[in-house]
Amino acid sequence: MRNxxxxxxxxxxxxxxxxxxxxxxxxxxxxxxxxxxxxxxxxEAVTVKDKQGNFVHGLTAKDFAVTEDGAPQRISLFQFEDLxxxxxxxxxxxxxxxxxxxxxxxxxxxxATTSIDKNPYENRRLLAFYFDMTxxxxxxxxxxxxxxxxxxxxxxxxADLIALLRxxxxxxxxxxxxxxxRNRLLSILETMIVGEGQESNDTTDDAxxxxxxxxxxxxxxxxxxxxxxxxxxxxxxxxxxLARVQGKKSLLYFASGLRLNGIDNQAQFHATVxxxxxxxxxxxxxxxxxxxxxxxLGDATQGSQGNQGMYTGAAALATTSNFQQSQDTLFALAGxxxxxxxxxxxxxxxxxxxxxEAISDYYILGYYTTNTAKNGRFRRIKISLTSGGNAELSYRxxxxxxxxxxxxxxxxxxxxxxxALMLEDPITDLTMAVEIDYxxxxxxxxxxxxxxxxxxSELALAKRRGAEHTLIDFVGEIKDTVGGITVSNVRDDVNIxxxxxxxxxxxxxxxxxDTGFTLLPGTYMIKLLARDDETGRIGTYQTTxxxxxxxxTGKHVAISSVVLSSQRINLxxxxxxxxxxxxxxxxxxxxxxxxNGAKLIPSVTRVFNRGRAIYVxxxxxxxxxxxxxxxxxxxxxxxxxxxQVFASKPESVDPNxxxxxxxxxxxxxxxxxxxxxxxxxxxxxxxxxxSKKAAFWRAPIELVQ
Numbered sequence: 001m002r003n004x005x006x007x008x009x010x011x012x013x014x015x016x017x018x019x020x021x022x023x024x025x026x027x028x029x030x031x032x033x034x035x036x037x038x039x040x041x042x043x044e045a046v047t048v049k050d051k052q053g054n055f056v057h058g059l060t061a062k063d064f065a066v067t068e069d070g071a072p073q074r075i076s077l078f079q080f081e082d083l084x085x086x087x088x089x090x091x092x093x094x095x096x097x098x099x100x101x102x103x104x105x106x107x108x109x110x111x112a113t114t115s116i117d118k119n120p121y122e123n124r125r126l127l128a129f130y131f132d133m134t135x136x137x138x139x140x141x142x143x144x145x146x147x148x149x150x151x152x153x154x155x156x157x158x159a160d161l162i163a164l165l166r167x168x169x170x171x172x173x174x175x176x177x178x179x180x181x182r183n184r185l186l187s188i189l190e191t192m193i194v195g196e197g198q199e200s201n202d203t204t205d206d207a208x209x210x211x212x213x214x215x216x217x218x219x220x221x222x223x224x225x226x227x228x229x230x231x232x233x234x235x236x237x238x239x240x241x242l243a244r245v246q247g248k249k250s251l252l253y254f255a256s257g258l259r260l261n262g263i264d265n266q267a268q269f270h271a272t273v274x275x276x277x278x279x280x281x282x283x284x285x286x287x288x289x290x291x292x293x294x295x296x297l298g299d300a301t302q303g304s305q306g307n308q309g310m311y312t313g314a315a316a317l318a319t320t321s322n323f324q325q326s327q328d329t330l331f332a333l334a335g336x337x338x339x340x341x342x343x344x345x346x347x348x349x350x351x352x353x354x355x356x357e358a359i360s361d362y363y364i365l366g367y368y369t370t371n372t373a374k375n376g377r378f379r380r381i382k383i384s385l386t387s388g389g390n391a392e393l394s395y396r397x398x399x400x401x402x403x404x405x406x407x408x409x410x411x412x413x414x415x416x417x418x419x420a421l422m423l424e425d426p427i428t429d430l431t432m433a434v435e436i437d438y439x440x441x442x443x444x445x446x447x448x449x450x451x452x453x454x455x456x457s458e459l460a461l462a463k464r465r466g467a468e469h470t471l472i473d474f475v476g477e478i479k480d481t482v483g484g485i486t487v488s489n490v491r492d493d494v495n496i497x498x499x500x501x502x503x504x505x506x507x508x509x510x511x512x513x514d515t516g517f518t519l520l521p522g523t524y525m526i527k528l529l530a531r532d533d534e535t536g537r538i539g540t541y542q543t544t545x546x547x548x549x550x551x552x553t554g555k556h557v558a559i560s561s562v563v564l565s566s567q568r569i570n571l572x573x574x575x576x577x578x579x580x581x582x583x584x585x586x587x588x589x590x591x592x593x594x595x596n597g598a599k600l601i602p603s604v605t606r607v608f609n610r611g612r613a614i615y616v617x618x619x620x621x622x623x624x625x626x627x628x629x630x631x632x633x634x635x636x637x638x639x640x641x642x643x644q645v646f647a648s649k650p651e652s653v654d655p656n657x658x659x660x661x662x663x664x665x666x667x668x669x670x671x672x673x674x675x676x677x678x679x680x681x682x683x684x685x686x687x688x689x690x691s692k693k694a695a696f697w698r699a700p701i702e703l704v705q
Contacts, residue, residue: 040369040402042068043077045248045280046383047362047394055084055361056391067382068369077366081247082123084361087159090182093152099183100190111163111177113244125159125359126178126247127352128281130238131192132231132255133168140288144254145189147286147348152185155353164188165241167234174241228329229268231258233428235283235333236272243279248362250339250355251276253285254348257326258333267426267527267542269329273336278399282339284355285330290346292323338396376403376423403427417475420538421529430530430539431455435604437561438547439592439619440661441518446547447590449516453604454530454539456511471495471533474513481523481544488517493533512601516591521549550621557632557686557695560619563593564682564701566612567601592619592665607702610677614670620686620695622655622662629654630690634666638701639681646675677703 046064048056061078114121129148133141152162161178162185175188235253242249276283327343334341340358342351371379380398385391403423420427433453438446452474477489492515513530527542550558571594593600600617608614620632631652638646648668655662666686679702686695 042369044365044395045362049392065384065386068379073367075367079364081362083159087157090156092154101187111244114246119246124161126249128163128251130165130251130253136256140256144288149189150349151352152182172234172237232268232272236275239276239279239281242281249281251281254288256289258329267540271426271428274400276337283333283337284339285341286351287343291344374402426540427538429537432539432541433604434541435602436545439560440550445518448519451514451602453510453512473531476528479525481525490515521547557688557693558621559695562618562697563602565600565615566608568598570598610673610703616668618666620664634686636668637683677705
């Protein structure tokens with residue numbers, strides 16, 4: 001396959017003074033020597049049961065044998081967690097027993113650090129209640145908080161310690177460290193306001209979607225758009241916080257479903273699960289929607305679908321599929337981390353009880369691994385009893401080693417970047433947003449531009465380390481999902497020089513890189529890595545995408561992807577560009593986003609300033625065996641809260657008789673300064689009066705001041 005690369009960075013990294021640290025010495029004094037030893041403690045929680053399912057007591061460290069990748073390991077730390085002795089039901093609380101207090105400051109930055117040789121939580125069961133307030137509608141928030149209060153009042157035991165975490169406003173807050181103080185827990189739960197922090201509903205674009213569009217929530221910040229990546233990244237952060245606490249931890253994840261959509265980063269899902277496993281955290285998702293009975297075509301909370309799917313059954317099927325898919329990710333999170341998802345049940349407190357009962361007596365084994373390489377590779381652990389027998393051991397069967405890429409020399413960096421691309425445990429240090437589009441070149445091939453955005457603020461560390469420039473490395477590959485064969489790859493780097501002017505802008509603007517490929521119709525998996533070469537921080541993006549066969553869209557007008565943008569730049573004026581070659585200049589000629597020496601830069605995050613024009617671009621194809629001059633008509637509409645608030649003037653577009661596809665480039669320049677900031681649904685409509693065919697495309701956007 002022919003590979004096209006055209007990288008453009010719109011902004012640069014910031015500037016800050018370098019910090020110099022030194023030491024004072026006394027003249028004539030003999031120099032001292034420092035011996036530095038690095039070691040990594042690996043902690044395993046092991047449950048041992050006999051054939052009857054009863055826990056085996058009385059074992060010591062000498063009764064266990066541990067190997068890592070086949071290499072024997074010496075057990076350095078050993079502890080027995082006896083929960084049965086401590087676990088006694090607490091008396092149910094009544095209103096007269098409660099002492100509810102409103103706390104002025106709830107959030108903490110970290111959990112109190114514990115160690116295996118100094119653990120105040122010995123013989124205690126650790127339950128972390130995590131409330132995703134951002135996506136739960138008010139009624140689901142109320143059910144979640146009520147279930148938590150019911151458990152605290154009536155179902156806690158003397159062995160239980162509960163921590164409270166909340167995800168809201170883009171951050172994970174620790175409202176309460178692990179405690180058995182039921183009055184304090186109830187006070188904080190009562191303080192949490194139902195309806196606060198809600199930003200987003202699940203958005204789809206299929207037969208189940210309302211004709212007027214659905215709500216789409218996001219913050220003003222371009223990279224604070226809420227999608228599943230943010231939810232998973234927040235869970236990863238919570239797991240890393242809980243890693244400070246030794247022992248088994250169960251995270252009760254209260255959410256209204258969790259769905260991996262096409263725009264979401266599958267690498268983030270893997271990184272979240274891997275972080276939980278390494279921290280000894282198991283996810284216990286609780287679907288706060290409970291047992292849902294949905295009307296086939298939706299209820300009064302949404303508009304009518306307004307399409308033929310209402311009559312063919314497609315709308316009802318899509319509604320059911322969307323709901324099931326929102327539970328699939330919850331199920332996968334639980335299964336991959338060792339927990340269990342609680343779905344389709346109105347007694348949410350029962351889900352907490354399941355997590356409570358799952359933690360019984362267990363042994364804690366700790367060893368200092370003999371493999372000190374920080375290569376991010378998976379290490380397989382095997383634990384057995386030295387006496388043999390038929391006992392069943394349950395434990396974490398492996399972990400991903402730490403990763404350290406920042407300290408490699410120049411000769412090693414290229415190999416390490418390739419290694420990072422192959423890692424099963426993705427690195428998500430840098431935030432990445434990616435847009436994948438497609439445009440038909442001929443009846444067989446499609447041009448696929450891929451646009452990557454990275455927050456410029458995440459590259460600001462380069463100047464603070466004293467560098468005058470920073471280098472961003474990009475590497476990626478595209479594989480055919482059917483055969484698993486790599487069909488194309490990319491390797492590029494961009495050298496960004498720093499100045500005071502660009503440094504001032506970098507804190508609030510992103511940089512953007514784009515590349516392109518020529519592919520056949522099919523389903524592909526793409527994995528992209530971006531590395532700040534100065535700091536060594538790496539971001540990973542992985543997802544699957546489909547290039548449809550537009551030759552087979554007989555019932556609709558064949559159209560390409562729709563690109564939304566607020567920037568059109570001259571190729572010669574790009575601040576940072578990959579080195580020009582004759583092949584690169586030739587490849588740019590096939591990119592539909594390049595016209596008359598200027599390139600249209602897709603928004604990716606679809607956040608627009610009201611004061612700037614919004615460019616809408618797409619192609620339509622009138623694949624007729626005979627030449628045709630019949631035009632198409634297209635217009636753009638914006639909806640807000642179910643009402644149309646803007647409609648462009650219909651544009652007439654004539655077919656291009658110069659190619660067999662009769663390609664028609666459709667573009668709009670929209671001035672939206674009269675609209676208020678907020679969330680909108682953008683719809684593009686294409687009509688063919690001759691064949692009586694149409695095509696519709698919709699996407700959520702955000703207008704900011």
